[in-house]
Amino acid sequence: MGHLYLLLGRAGLALLLILSGAGRVLHYPQAQQSLEALGLPSGLIPLAVMLQLVGGVALLAGVYTRAVASVLAVASLLAGLMLYGDFTDQNQFIQLSKQAAMAGGLLMLVASGGGAFSVDAWRHKPESASTDDCVICG
Secondary structure, three states: OHHHHHHHHHHHHHHHHHHHHHHHHHOHHHHHHHHHHOOOOOOHHHHHHHHHHHHHHHHHHOOOHHHHHHHHHHHHHHHHHHHOOOOOOHHHHHHHHHHHHHHHHHHHHHHHOOOOOOHHHHHOOOOOOOHHHOOOOO
8 A cells, every 4th residue: 555655645746846846837938027026047047947856757657766756856946046045935834835735745755765665666577576576466
């Protein structure tokens, strides 16, 4: 049952990342204005979109789960501090807390890996494994 929970957790995190990246693509001028208002270069947007879309799809599939989750956790914390670093503003503090929660979920994937229902498990499955050794069978 734990492998199913890992799949569902990966899917939830991936959905947030993919929707956020797609939103930045669809509303690029607004994203650009928001970054520039904070004094940050709008050239960061393509990097953020790439991390969110590629990283989200990789997490969903469970491809290089630990490495992808590590990169995304660091990016999430950095983005949170860059965008929501005013601790006196309650809205920014809530947004920063969400980024920290996202990083926490990603770090759990770093610790656990993608689970049995992932491309990682499929790639590392021994070819001569019996049913007793089956990674996916549990």
